[in-house]
Amino acid sequence: MGNCFQWHNHKGSSSPLPPTASSATARHRKVLRVVNTVDSKILEYTRPMLVKDVLINFSAGFSIGLSEKPLTVLPQNYKLKMGNVYYLFPVSSTGRTSAAADGTTKRIKLIITKKELQELLSNKISVEEMCLLGMNKKDNPWRGVSSLSRWRPALQSIPEGIE
Incomplete structure (x- = not known):
């Protein structure tokens, strides 16, 4: 039932993971992934890149974001970091305009x-x-509040019965 494998901790190996898992984890950190939301293909890069360098292979109607939903578009000069997953999605022509283009500011x-x-x-x-x-x-x-600074009620001790 299921996948099963046996692993022995070799002498000199400090990793708690089996060799295949630790090498897969190391590989994951060394790769930059961009998921194309149109065809679900995953593009892998072995070095950090700028958004504009990735978009050069696509038409002008595409952008890159941090989530599958095009809520936020990364700027062209944003440096994509190794080990992270980014999402490539088409930008609709009726989509949002940037704040600089329409002259508004958002707080x-x-x-x-x-x-x-x-x-x-x-x-x-x-x-x-x-x-x-x-x-x-x-x-x-x-978030940002340590457990020591959280409010707790001041409780009086309750004396137990027999006197």
Whole structure:
């Protein structure tokens, strides 16, 4: 029933994974994947690339995003990172226009941790990347709050019966 294999931890191997699993994990980190949402083909690249370098092989009606739904389009000069999966999708002609094209601005509220703020202020990450990363995270009301700082009621001890 099912797939089964036996594995022995060879001397000198510090990996808790079987050799095939650890090599597959290492391969996954070394590959940049772009999923074409039109035909479900997966394009694999062995080096980091810019969005415009990937789109050069497609017509002008395509864009790349972080999710299967075209909610956010990555800018042309965005550097695609190794080990991540990106999605290639067609942009409809009646689709959204960028804020720069129609002259409007949008205000957003972004809740970030102190570490993310330090990265933002030290220019390790751009505001656009921070917004894109924020869209991928699940809405968690306790995100960024340590368990020590959560409110807990002050309880009095209850004396037990026999005196």
